[in-house]
Amino acid sequence: MAEFVLNVNGAHLRTTAPPEEPLLSVLRNRLNLTGTKFGCGEGQCGACTVLLDGRAVRSCLTPVSAAANTKIVTIEGVEQNGALSPVQQAFLEEGAFQCGYCTSGMIVSATALLHQHADPSQDQIIQAMEGNICRCGTYPRILEAIKRASRMQTAGASR
Amino acid sequence: MKLLVSALLDPPAPGIHAGSQIDRRDFLRVLAGGLLICLREPSAWAQESGRAFGGHELPKDISAWLHIAADGQIKVFTGKVEVGQNIRTSLAQQVAEELHVPFDAITMVMGDTDLVPWDMGTFGSRTTPTMGPQLRTMAAAARRMLIEMAAQRWNLDPATLTAADGEVIDPKTTRSFTYGALTRGEKLVKVVSADEALAPAANWKIAGTAVPKAEGRDFVTGKHQYPSDITRPEMQFGAVLRADGFNATLASIDTAAAEKLPGVKVVHDGDFIGVVAPDAFGAQRALEAIQAKWTVPPQPGNQGLFEYLKNNPEAGQDDHPQHAAGSVPEAFASADVKLEQLYEIAYIAHAPLEPRAAVAEWNSGKLTVWTGTQRPFGVRDELVQAFHLSPDQVRVIQPDMGSGYGGKHTGDAAIEAARLAKAAGKPVKVVWTRSEEFTWAYFRPAGLIEIRAGARRDGTLVAWEHHNYNSGPAAIGTPYNVANQLIQFHATKSPLRQGSYRGLASTANHFARESHMDGMAHAAAIDPLEFRLKNITDPRLRAVFEAAAEKFDWSRSKATPALGYGIGGGLDKGGYVATCAEVEIDSAGKRVRIRRVVQAWDCGAVINPDGLRNQLSGAIVMGIGGALFERILFADGRILNPHFAEYRVPRFSDTPQIEIVLIDRKDLPSAGAGETGLVGLAPAVGNAIFSATGTRLVNLPMAPQAHSPGESDSPLRS
Numbered sequence: 001m002a003e004f005v006l007n008v009n010g011a012h013l014r015t016t017a018p019p020e021e022p023l024l025s026v027l028r029n030r031l032n033l034t035g036t037k038f039g040c041g042e043g044q045c046g047a048c049t050v051l052l053d054g055r056a057v058r059s060c061l062t063p064v065s066a067a068a069n070t071k072i073v074t075i076e077g078v079e080q081n082g083a084l085s086p087v088q089q090a091f092l093e094e095g096a097f098q099c100g101y102c103t104s105g106m107i108v109s110a111t112a113l114l115h116q117h118a119d120p121s122q123d124q125i126i127q128a129m130e131g132n133i134c135r136c137g138t139y140p141r142i143l144e145a146i147k148r149a150s151r152m153q154t155a156g157a158s159r
Numbered sequence: 160m161k162l163l164v165s166a167l168l169d170p171p172a173p174g175i176h177a178g179s180q181i182d183r184r185d186f187l188r189v190l191a192g193g194l195l196i197c198l199r200e201p202s203a204w205a206q207e208s209g210r211a212f213g214g215h216e217l218p219k220d221i222s223a224w225l226h227i228a229a230d231g232q233i234k235v236f237t238g239k240v241e242v243g244q245n246i247r248t249s250l251a252q253q254v255a256e257e258l259h260v261p262f263d264a265i266t267m268v269m270g271d272t273d274l275v276p277w278d279m280g281t282f283g284s285r286t287t288p289t290m291g292p293q294l295r296t297m298a299a300a301a302r303r304m305l306i307e308m309a310a311q312r313w314n315l316d317p318a319t320l321t322a323a324d325g326e327v328i329d330p331k332t333t334r335s336f337t338y339g340a341l342t343r344g345e346k347l348v349k350v351v352s353a354d355e356a357l358a359p360a361a362n363w364k365i366a367g368t369a370v371p372k373a374e375g376r377d378f379v380t381g382k383h384q385y386p387s388d389i390t391r392p393e394m395q396f397g398a399v400l401r402a403d404g405f406n407a408t409l410a411s412i413d414t415a416a417a418e419k420l421p422g423v424k425v426v427h428d429g430d431f432i433g434v435v436a437p438d439a440f441g442a443q444r445a446l447e448a449i450q451a452k453w454t455v456p457p458q459p460g461n462q463g464l465f466e467y468l469k470n471n472p473e474a475g476q477d478d479h480p481q482h483a484a485g486s487v488p489e490a491f492a493s494a495d496v497k498l499e500q501l502y503e504i505a506y507i508a509h510a511p512l513e514p515r516a517a518v519a520e521w522n523s524g525k526l527t528v529w530t531g532t533q534r535p536f537g538v539r540d541e542l543v544q545a546f547h548l549s550p551d552q553v554r555v556i557q558p559d560m561g562s563g564y565g566g567k568h569t570g571d572a573a574i575e576a577a578r579l580a581k582a583a584g585k586p587v588k589v590v591w592t593r594s595e596e597f598t599w600a601y602f603r604p605a606g607l608i609e610i611r612a613g614a615r616r617d618g619t620l621v622a623w624e625h626h627n628y629n630s631g632p633a634a635i636g637t638p639y640n641v642a643n644q645l646i647q648f649h650a651t652k653s654p655l656r657q658g659s660y661r662g663l664a665s666t667a668n669h670f671a672r673e674s675h676m677d678g679m680a681h682a683a684a685i686d687p688l689e690f691r692l693k694n695i696t697d698p699r700l701r702a703v704f705e706a707a708a709e710k711f712d713w714s715r716s717k718a719t720p721a722l723g724y725g726i727g728g729g730l731d732k733g734g735y736v737a738t739c740a741e742v743e744i745d746s747a748g749k750r751v752r753i754r755r756v757v758q759a760w761d762c763g764a765v766i767n768p769d770g771l772r773n774q775l776s777g778a779i780v781m782g783i784g785g786a787l788f789e790r791i792l793f794a795d796g797r798i799l800n801p802h803f804a805e806y807r808v809p810r811f812s813d814t815p816q817i818e819i820v821l822i823d824r825k826d827l828p829s830a831g832a833g834e835t836g837l838v839g840l841a842p843a844v845g846n847a848i849f850s851a852t853g854t855r856l857v858n859l860p861m862a863p864q865a866h867s868p869g870e871s872d873s874p875l876r877s
Contacts, residue, residue, distance in 0.1 A: 018440060025439055025440045029396065034387075034390075035381020035382065036381070037513070038514075039512045039593070040802070040803050041593060042804065075380065076380070078380075092376060095372060095770075097379075098244070098773060098774070098777055100243065100383060101243075101512045102512050103378050126811045130810055133803065133810060135808060137778070137779065138773065140776055140814060141773065141776070
């Protein structure tokens with residue numbers, strides 16, 4: 001067991017955990033941030049995606065010790081001052097979910113993608129999102145949502 | 160019918176018995192104040208009772224569905240559960256329509272066994288055709304009651320009053336009562352008949368429209384709490400030791416190392432070995448510290464599976480064919496065009512993204528379990544049996560879950576959590592790992608299908624013989640006109656635990672039938688669409704085929720070695736589907752990719768076109784997995800590919816361009832749409848592959864990523 005102070009969504013959260021415990025387990029089970037989902041624990045489904053210093057990572061394969069000196073953003077931190085981010089808003093407007101269990105990971109992955117490429121091509125979106133599974137098969141709407149979010153961000157930036 | 164139910168509820172649902180009636184006093188206690196509506200002998204239930212559940216009588220007396228509080232907030236109670244199919248929205252739309260209130264005024268209370276009327280479960284595409292009319296009837300009766308109440312207060316004839324936007328209005332004076340003002344302080348119970356007049360779909364203003372998903376914001380912010388997100392004060396985390404294989408016996412066990420870990424409790428009760436720890440990671444560590452040796456008996460695997468199914472009939476099965484007419488041998492012998500073919504369907508997994516999960520809490524002899532299940536009352540009854548409790552001592556709560564696809568009918572995780580919580584004396588959460596979900600849940604049945612068919616030279620079908628071993632009888636009957644038929648389902652022993660699945664046997668039977676129809680069309684040198692239309696009488700089936708073909712531009716889609724075009728369709732559970740697919744074969748002729756899918760659909764009056772399109776598009780994407788690459792590999796009682804790295808599911812790059820054509824039949828009752836949208840894809844793709852390559856792929860999956868011993872190899876990969 002070791003003590004960690006994690007920077008999660010701008011807040012400094014203190015927790016005690018074995019250094020090798022996955023960040024996902026710490027977020028969900030010790031810090032009660034359950035918006036980040038467990039889908040496989042094997043880095044194969046993307047449900048657990050969080051941002052570490054702006055980069056999308058699989059929190060199920062990230063030991064908490066590796067996240068200790070980073071800025072962690074989870075789905076709970078994507079919303080800004082009660083306003084949905086463009087990606088969240090676009091998912092809502094496109095109805096880009098069914099059961100919604102993959103949605104947190106999809107939104108966080110898409111957020112990282114749009115940081116990197118403000119106006120990604122279809123192939124770039126597919127490549128960036130390929131590690132995220134939606135078992136309900138909502139991929140066409142998620143693609144549209146990411147394109148819509150890209151347009152919303154571009155329009156917002158130019159105002 | 161009996162066989163289908165055994166497939167739906169495997170292992171046999173232990174808890175479906177007469178004790179499933181909710182206690183009337185509990186109900187009234189929960190609903191202190193306000194308006195309570197009861198329905199006498201709902202016709203929807205009468206249709207489902209007895210026949211479907213071996214004579215089990217569903218509750219007839221106490222059923223409260225609707226509550227209008229003094230502040231006008233409306234709660235609607237149903238045992239159906241939301242798993243992503245969007246019934247939280249579509250049912251509320253129907254209630255709002257009949258009750259004459261805004262959609263937002265309604266909160267659906269779903270799948271909580273202490274709060275909602277008994278329900279057998281959410282499966283079989285039954286919510287829309289049964290729960291929809293049920294709730295509409297209640298809402299319409301409530302509206303009429305409210306009008307009568309207002310009429311009494313004003314001393315007017317109810318016929319002179321109207322109801323709109325949650326108010327009863329006197330059009331002459333424009334004075335009004337809100338519904339809440341009418342119910343305040345009154346506890347009303349009214350028994351109403353099942354024949355309330357309902358608004359025709361042509362007049363719908365809220366139903367029939369694309370209302371966005373209820374509580375949608377909570378899904379994009381991570382606020383929605385799924386079963387695996389539930390936490391309770393002092394909650395501990397549990398994990399269960401799994402055997403090395405199916406039907407294994409424990410040879411030896413050493414739990415000493417695990418028991419030395421801080422805060423860990425090992426629970427050893429017969430064959431059940433589990434651990435409880437203060438944190439989830441600790442529980443997994445404790446499990447790993449247990450040394451266990453198992454003896455796994457030899458058992459069948461993929462090698463020889465289909466011979467096994469053919470040669471191991473279930474004892475005591477019903478030997479009568481589902482459909483028999485004329486003489487198939489005579490008609491086949493004299494047919495001009497003949498085709499005989501075997502089709503094989505692999506076991507596949509549901510693989511819901513949220514694995515099975517449960518939180519159990521014992522409190523003064525009462526057990527409460529939050530869990531992901533399609534059958535909250537079924538799970539309650541499993542718990543009643545497992546712990547020798549009475550139904551009123553068990554409450555099962557089903558938060559809207561990370562889907563199920565037919566895979567979450569049983570209460571495995573609920574019982575495990577309850578056992579561990581009982582031993583620990585604290586609430587316990589159990590969340591299955593991905594490999595547990597792939598191994599210890601249950602599978603869509605594997606199946607062997609034999610078809611032989613004959614037609615005259617002009618394309619008129621004359622003989623159709625169809626035998627399905629193990630996958631099930633759903634949609635086994637041909638929708639085409641054939642004078643001579645012999646169609647039979649054969650129940651067999653199954654090497655793997657099997658059960659319900661989205662589109663269950665309908666997918667297998669449609670794949671075989673529609674592939675065979677395509678083969679017959681080619682053998683008769685007739686266009687596959689024309690061949691089908693020639694043998695169809697049902698106008699709705701004809702309409703979906705024609706609509707899909709038109710949108711797809713079927714008549715101008717001529718195959719090349721690189722591009723293939725296929726069509727398939729049918730009907731089941733009140734839904735009519737036709738699917739056209741365009742596939743691309745790479746230049747080496749080795750790989751297949753689906754480029755475009757057009758699907759036409761008719762399920763009667765559409766309740767929410769946006770939700771329906773989402774369901775249908777999702778069904779197509781899910782269908783790609785079973786069609787091309789999903790299959791469970793197993794040998795000697797072990798699943799060989801229990802991870803997403805080895806069990807491929809459809810991903811972004813597998814997704815074709817999808818176009819949905821909805822035929823909204825406002826003149827017909829609404830049917831469910833969760834399942835049948837899946838069944839056209841596999842045959843359309845197989846038929847498209849044939850059109851490009853001349854190779855008929857007769858096994859699902861058609862193009863797995865790699866060849867595996869025990870499987871028939873395919874010339875194509877995906």
